[in-house]
Amino acid sequence: MGDNSLPEIAEGVTNAILNFTREQIVSLANRFRNRDVAFIGNSDTIQIVKEQLKTGEWDLSKKYVEDKELRILIQMGLTLRKLEFRKQFDKLHNLREKIVLRFQTRGLHIAQFVQRGIFAALIGDIAPKINSIAELKSVVKETLENVEKNVIFIKETDDINRKFDEVKTSLYANKPATYIIFGKNSAVNPSNEIVRLLRENIAGYAISLYKSDKGDCIYFVNKKWEGE
Amino acid sequence: MELLSLKNFSISAKVALLEELGYRCEGRFVLSNDGTKVFDKYINQPVLVDNMVILPGSTIVLDDNPLSIASYIEEYGEVL
Numbered sequence: 133m134g135d136n137s138l139p140e141i142a143e144g145v146t147n148a149i150l151n152f153t154r155e156q157i158v159s160l161a162n163r164f165r166n167r168d169v170a171f172i173g174n175s176d177t178i179q180i181v182k183e184q185l186k187t188g189e190w191d192l193s194k195k196y197v198e199d200k201e202l203r204i205l206i207q208m209g210l211t212l213r214k215l216e217f218r219k220q221f222d223k224l225h226n227l228r229e230k231i232v233l234r235f236q237t238r239g240l241h242i243a244q245f246v247q248r249g250i251f252a253a254l255i256g257d258i259a260p261k262i263n264s265i266a267e268l269k270s271v272v273k274e275t276l277e278n279v280e281k282n283v284i285f286i287k288e289t290d291d292i293n294r295k296f297d298e299v300k301t302s303l304y305a306n307k308p309a310t311y312i313i314f315g316k317n318s319a320v321n322p323s324n325e326i327v328r329l330l331r332e333n334i335a336g337y338a339i340s341l342y343k344s345d346k347g348d349c350i351y352f353v354n355k356k357w358e359g360e
Numbered sequence: 361m362e363l364l365s366l367k368n369f370s371i372s373a374k375v376a377l378l379e380e381l382g383y384r385c386e387g388r389f390v391l392s393n394d395g396t397k398v399f400d401k402y403i404n405q406p407v408l409v410d411n412m413v414i415l416p417g418s419t420i421v422l423d424d425n426p427l428s429i430a431s432y433i434e435e436y437g438e439v440l
Binding site: 151152154158162167168169171172174175177178185199200203204207208211227231233253279355358 | 373379424
Protein backbone atom coordinates (compact mmCIF):
# COMPACT_ATOMS: atom_id res chain seq x y z
CA MET A 133 0.00 0.00 0.00
CA GLY A 134 2.27 2.74 -1.19
CA ASP A 135 -0.21 5.42 -2.29
CA ASN A 136 -2.92 7.38 -0.51
CA SER A 137 -5.80 5.32 -1.84
CA LEU A 138 -7.48 3.15 0.72
CA PRO A 139 -7.60 -0.61 0.47
CA GLU A 140 -10.92 -2.38 0.54
CA ILE A 141 -11.46 -2.49 4.24
CA ALA A 142 -15.21 -2.62 4.68
CA GLU A 143 -15.94 -5.72 6.74
CA GLY A 144 -17.16 -8.53 4.57
CA VAL A 145 -14.99 -7.39 1.67
CA THR A 146 -11.87 -8.78 3.24
CA ASN A 147 -10.90 -10.41 6.49
CA ALA A 148 -7.20 -9.78 6.04
CA ILE A 149 -5.50 -7.74 8.73
CA LEU A 150 -4.48 -4.50 7.12
CA ASN A 151 -1.63 -2.15 7.66
CA PHE A 152 -1.55 1.38 6.39
CA THR A 153 1.09 3.86 5.42
CA ARG A 154 1.44 7.08 7.39
CA GLU A 155 -0.21 8.95 4.49
CA GLN A 156 -3.15 6.58 4.47
CA ILE A 157 -3.69 6.99 8.21
CA VAL A 158 -3.64 10.80 7.81
CA SER A 159 -6.10 10.47 4.95
CA LEU A 160 -8.42 8.26 7.04
CA ALA A 161 -8.30 10.72 9.94
CA ASN A 162 -9.13 13.62 7.60
CA ARG A 163 -12.04 11.69 6.11
CA PHE A 164 -13.25 11.00 9.65
CA ARG A 165 -13.07 14.70 10.58
CA ASN A 166 -15.06 15.49 7.43
CA ARG A 167 -17.69 12.93 8.56
CA ASP A 168 -16.99 10.88 5.48
CA VAL A 169 -16.15 7.71 7.46
CA ALA A 170 -16.77 6.23 10.89
CA PHE A 171 -14.81 3.39 12.45
CA ILE A 172 -16.96 0.59 13.73
CA GLY A 173 -15.98 -2.67 15.41
CA ASN A 174 -17.88 -5.80 14.54
CA SER A 175 -20.44 -4.96 11.85
CA ASP A 176 -22.95 -7.27 13.62
CA THR A 177 -23.18 -4.84 16.53
CA ILE A 178 -24.37 -1.87 14.51
CA GLN A 179 -26.49 -4.09 12.29
CA ILE A 180 -28.47 -5.59 15.17
CA VAL A 181 -29.04 -2.15 16.70
CA LYS A 182 -30.29 -0.69 13.41
CA GLU A 183 -32.50 -3.73 12.74
CA GLN A 184 -34.38 -3.09 15.98
CA LEU A 185 -35.03 0.52 14.95
CA LYS A 186 -36.87 -0.80 11.90
CA THR A 187 -39.19 -3.16 13.78
CA GLY A 188 -42.89 -2.46 14.11
CA GLU A 189 -42.56 -2.88 17.85
CA TRP A 190 -40.05 -0.03 18.10
CA ASP A 191 -42.17 2.09 15.76
CA LEU A 192 -45.10 1.61 18.12
CA SER A 193 -43.04 2.04 21.30
CA LYS A 194 -41.33 5.28 20.33
CA LYS A 195 -44.70 7.00 19.94
CA TYR A 196 -45.63 6.36 23.54
CA VAL A 197 -42.30 6.59 25.35
CA GLU A 198 -40.42 9.88 25.54
CA ASP A 199 -38.05 9.20 28.40
CA LYS A 200 -34.58 8.65 26.89
CA GLU A 201 -33.57 6.00 29.40
CA LEU A 202 -36.73 3.99 28.83
CA ARG A 203 -36.34 4.29 25.06
CA ILE A 204 -32.84 2.81 25.26
CA LEU A 205 -34.07 0.01 27.53
CA ILE A 206 -36.84 -0.83 25.08
CA GLN A 207 -34.27 -1.05 22.28
CA MET A 208 -32.10 -3.25 24.49
CA GLY A 209 -35.06 -5.52 25.20
CA LEU A 210 -35.62 -5.96 21.49
CA THR A 211 -31.91 -6.62 21.02
CA LEU A 212 -31.86 -9.22 23.81
CA ARG A 213 -34.79 -10.97 22.14
CA LYS A 214 -32.98 -11.02 18.79
CA LEU A 215 -29.78 -12.37 20.36
CA GLU A 216 -31.82 -15.07 22.12
CA PHE A 217 -33.53 -15.96 18.84
CA ARG A 218 -30.14 -16.21 17.13
CA LYS A 219 -28.83 -18.30 20.05
CA GLN A 220 -25.94 -15.85 20.47
CA PHE A 221 -25.81 -16.50 24.18
CA ASP A 222 -22.34 -15.01 24.82
CA LYS A 223 -23.45 -11.72 23.32
CA LEU A 224 -26.74 -11.94 25.19
CA HIS A 225 -24.99 -12.35 28.55
CA ASN A 226 -22.51 -9.63 27.67
CA LEU A 227 -25.33 -7.21 26.85
CA ARG A 228 -27.19 -8.09 30.04
CA GLU A 229 -24.04 -7.23 32.01
CA LYS A 230 -23.70 -3.91 30.21
CA ILE A 231 -27.35 -3.06 30.92
CA VAL A 232 -26.82 -3.78 34.62
CA LEU A 233 -23.62 -1.71 34.63
CA ARG A 234 -25.49 1.35 33.41
CA PHE A 235 -29.04 0.90 34.67
CA GLN A 236 -28.64 -1.59 37.54
CA THR A 237 -30.91 -4.62 37.88
CA ARG A 238 -34.03 -2.49 37.56
CA GLY A 239 -33.00 -1.54 34.03
CA LEU A 240 -32.38 -5.15 33.13
CA HIS A 241 -35.86 -6.05 34.35
CA ILE A 242 -37.39 -3.35 32.14
CA ALA A 243 -35.42 -4.65 29.14
CA GLN A 244 -36.52 -8.22 29.92
CA PHE A 245 -40.11 -7.02 30.14
CA VAL A 246 -39.72 -5.95 26.51
CA GLN A 247 -37.69 -9.03 25.56
CA ARG A 248 -40.51 -11.33 26.72
CA GLY A 249 -43.06 -9.49 24.56
CA ILE A 250 -44.97 -8.22 27.59
CA PHE A 251 -44.54 -4.57 26.68
CA ALA A 252 -46.05 -4.96 23.19
CA ALA A 253 -48.91 -6.99 24.65
CA LEU A 254 -49.46 -4.29 27.28
CA ILE A 255 -49.92 -1.58 24.67
CA GLY A 256 -52.33 -3.84 22.76
CA ASP A 257 -54.28 -4.51 25.94
CA ILE A 258 -54.66 -0.98 27.28
CA ALA A 259 -54.83 1.07 24.07
CA PRO A 260 -58.52 0.34 23.35
CA LYS A 261 -59.51 1.22 26.93
CA ILE A 262 -57.81 4.60 27.14
CA ASN A 263 -59.24 7.92 26.03
CA SER A 264 -56.16 9.89 25.05
CA ILE A 265 -52.58 9.47 23.90
CA ALA A 266 -51.43 11.41 26.95
CA GLU A 267 -53.17 8.92 29.25
CA LEU A 268 -51.69 5.99 27.34
CA LYS A 269 -48.20 7.50 27.61
CA SER A 270 -48.71 7.96 31.32
CA VAL A 271 -49.83 4.35 31.95
CA VAL A 272 -46.98 2.99 29.80
CA LYS A 273 -44.42 5.11 31.68
CA GLU A 274 -45.81 4.13 35.07
CA THR A 275 -45.79 0.45 34.15
CA LEU A 276 -42.23 0.50 32.80
CA GLU A 277 -40.87 2.48 35.73
CA ASN A 278 -42.52 0.12 38.18
CA VAL A 279 -41.78 -3.18 36.49
CA GLU A 280 -40.22 -4.54 39.66
CA LYS A 281 -43.33 -3.73 41.69
CA ASN A 282 -46.05 -4.37 39.14
CA VAL A 283 -44.92 -7.48 37.30
CA ILE A 284 -44.59 -10.96 38.75
CA PHE A 285 -42.86 -13.81 36.98
CA ILE A 286 -44.34 -17.16 37.98
CA LYS A 287 -42.25 -20.32 38.04
CA GLU A 288 -43.51 -23.89 37.75
CA THR A 289 -42.36 -24.67 41.30
CA ASP A 290 -43.88 -21.59 42.96
CA ASP A 291 -46.24 -22.05 45.90
CA ILE A 292 -49.56 -20.82 44.50
CA ASN A 293 -51.04 -19.48 47.75
CA ARG A 294 -47.85 -17.64 48.64
CA LYS A 295 -47.69 -16.04 45.19
CA PHE A 296 -51.36 -15.11 45.37
CA ASP A 297 -50.68 -13.35 48.69
CA GLU A 298 -47.76 -11.53 47.08
CA VAL A 299 -49.96 -10.32 44.22
CA LYS A 300 -52.75 -9.29 46.60
CA THR A 301 -50.34 -7.32 48.79
CA SER A 302 -48.91 -5.56 45.74
CA LEU A 303 -52.36 -4.61 44.48
CA TYR A 304 -53.45 -3.23 47.84
CA ALA A 305 -50.17 -1.48 48.62
CA ASN A 306 -49.25 0.01 45.24
CA LYS A 307 -52.67 0.30 43.58
CA PRO A 308 -51.20 0.03 40.08
CA ALA A 309 -53.31 0.89 37.03
CA THR A 310 -52.02 -2.37 35.55
CA TYR A 311 -50.46 -5.35 37.27
CA ILE A 312 -49.00 -8.15 35.17
CA ILE A 313 -48.68 -11.87 35.86
CA PHE A 314 -46.30 -13.64 33.50
CA GLY A 315 -46.00 -17.41 33.19
CA LYS A 316 -43.62 -19.05 30.76
CA ASN A 317 -44.54 -22.45 29.27
CA SER A 318 -44.36 -24.77 32.28
CA ALA A 319 -45.59 -22.00 34.57
CA VAL A 320 -48.86 -21.52 32.70
CA ASN A 321 -50.89 -23.75 35.03
CA PRO A 322 -49.76 -22.15 38.29
CA SER A 323 -50.38 -18.73 36.70
CA ASN A 324 -53.92 -19.78 35.81
CA GLU A 325 -54.49 -20.91 39.40
CA ILE A 326 -53.26 -17.61 40.83
CA VAL A 327 -55.58 -15.73 38.49
CA ARG A 328 -58.50 -17.94 39.53
CA LEU A 329 -57.84 -17.00 43.17
CA LEU A 330 -57.63 -13.34 42.21
CA ARG A 331 -60.96 -13.45 40.41
CA GLU A 332 -62.59 -15.07 43.42
CA ASN A 333 -61.09 -12.79 46.02
CA ILE A 334 -60.25 -9.36 44.62
CA ALA A 335 -62.74 -6.80 43.41
CA GLY A 336 -62.13 -3.66 41.35
CA TYR A 337 -59.84 -5.24 38.77
CA ALA A 338 -60.57 -6.62 35.32
CA ILE A 339 -58.32 -9.45 34.16
CA SER A 340 -57.48 -10.19 30.55
CA LEU A 341 -55.21 -12.85 29.10
CA TYR A 342 -52.72 -12.55 26.26
CA LYS A 343 -51.02 -15.68 24.94
CA SER A 344 -47.73 -15.24 23.14
CA ASP A 345 -46.83 -17.30 20.08
CA LYS A 346 -44.38 -19.20 22.32
CA GLY A 347 -47.23 -20.31 24.58
CA ASP A 348 -46.35 -17.93 27.43
CA CYS A 349 -49.33 -16.44 29.20
CA ILE A 350 -49.53 -12.81 30.21
CA TYR A 351 -52.36 -11.76 32.49
CA PHE A 352 -53.17 -8.04 32.68
CA VAL A 353 -54.84 -7.17 35.93
CA ASN A 354 -56.27 -3.72 35.20
CA LYS A 355 -57.92 -1.38 37.63
CA LYS A 356 -61.46 -1.10 36.35
CA TRP A 357 -62.00 1.99 34.23
CA GLU A 358 -65.10 4.15 34.50
CA GLY A 359 -68.08 2.37 33.00
CA GLU A 360 -66.61 -1.14 33.36
CA MET B 361 -21.08 7.85 5.59
CA GLU B 362 -18.80 4.90 4.97
CA LEU B 363 -18.38 2.48 7.86
CA LEU B 364 -14.95 0.94 8.16
CA SER B 365 -14.44 -1.99 10.47
CA LEU B 366 -11.51 -1.71 12.84
CA LYS B 367 -11.57 -5.50 13.15
CA ASN B 368 -9.56 -5.54 9.94
CA PHE B 369 -6.99 -3.03 11.14
CA SER B 370 -3.66 -4.25 12.49
CA ILE B 371 -2.92 -3.14 16.02
CA SER B 372 -0.26 -0.73 14.76
CA ALA B 373 -2.77 0.79 12.33
CA LYS B 374 -5.27 1.27 15.19
CA VAL B 375 -2.62 2.92 17.34
CA ALA B 376 -1.53 5.21 14.49
CA LEU B 377 -5.13 6.20 13.81
CA LEU B 378 -5.77 6.92 17.49
CA GLU B 379 -2.64 9.08 17.64
CA GLU B 380 -3.66 10.97 14.52
CA LEU B 381 -7.00 11.71 16.19
CA GLY B 382 -5.37 12.96 19.39
CA TYR B 383 -5.41 9.84 21.52
CA ARG B 384 -2.80 7.41 22.77
CA CYS B 385 -2.83 3.89 24.02
CA GLU B 386 -1.15 2.02 26.81
CA GLY B 387 -1.36 -1.74 26.81
CA ARG B 388 -4.97 -2.59 26.01
CA PHE B 389 -6.38 0.78 27.00
CA VAL B 390 -7.22 3.86 24.96
CA LEU B 391 -5.89 7.03 26.60
CA SER B 392 -6.70 10.65 26.00
CA ASN B 393 -3.82 12.98 25.14
CA ASP B 394 -3.27 13.82 28.81
CA GLY B 395 -2.68 10.15 29.61
CA THR B 396 -5.98 9.39 31.35
CA LYS B 397 -8.00 6.34 30.36
CA VAL B 398 -10.85 6.98 27.95
CA PHE B 399 -14.16 5.77 29.35
CA ASP B 400 -17.17 4.79 27.27
CA LYS B 401 -19.57 7.50 28.36
CA TYR B 402 -22.61 5.27 28.08
CA ILE B 403 -21.41 2.36 30.22
CA ASN B 404 -18.69 4.14 32.19
CA GLN B 405 -16.09 1.49 31.38
CA PRO B 406 -12.57 1.99 30.00
CA VAL B 407 -12.36 1.52 26.25
CA LEU B 408 -10.04 -1.23 25.02
CA VAL B 409 -8.13 -0.86 21.75
CA ASP B 410 -9.30 -4.34 20.72
CA ASN B 411 -12.97 -3.51 21.06
CA MET B 412 -13.30 0.18 20.25
CA VAL B 413 -15.37 2.15 17.80
CA ILE B 414 -14.58 5.73 16.76
CA LEU B 415 -17.65 7.72 15.83
CA PRO B 416 -18.23 11.30 14.70
CA GLY B 417 -19.42 13.99 17.09
CA SER B 418 -16.18 15.56 18.38
CA THR B 419 -14.50 12.15 18.04
CA ILE B 420 -16.30 9.71 20.26
CA VAL B 421 -14.44 6.59 21.27
CA LEU B 422 -16.73 3.89 22.63
CA ASP B 423 -16.81 0.21 23.45
CA ASP B 424 -18.29 -1.92 20.65
CA ASN B 425 -21.55 -3.15 22.17
CA PRO B 426 -25.26 -2.67 21.32
CA LEU B 427 -26.00 -0.51 24.38
CA SER B 428 -23.32 2.05 23.58
CA ILE B 429 -24.14 2.10 19.86
CA ALA B 430 -27.90 2.46 20.48
CA SER B 431 -27.25 5.22 23.03
CA TYR B 432 -25.02 7.04 20.52
CA ILE B 433 -27.74 6.81 17.84
CA GLU B 434 -30.38 7.98 20.31
CA GLU B 435 -28.20 11.00 21.16
CA TYR B 436 -26.84 11.91 17.72
CA GLY B 437 -29.52 10.53 15.39
CA GLU B 438 -29.10 7.86 12.75
CA VAL B 439 -25.89 9.30 11.36
CA LEU B 440 -24.28 5.90 10.86
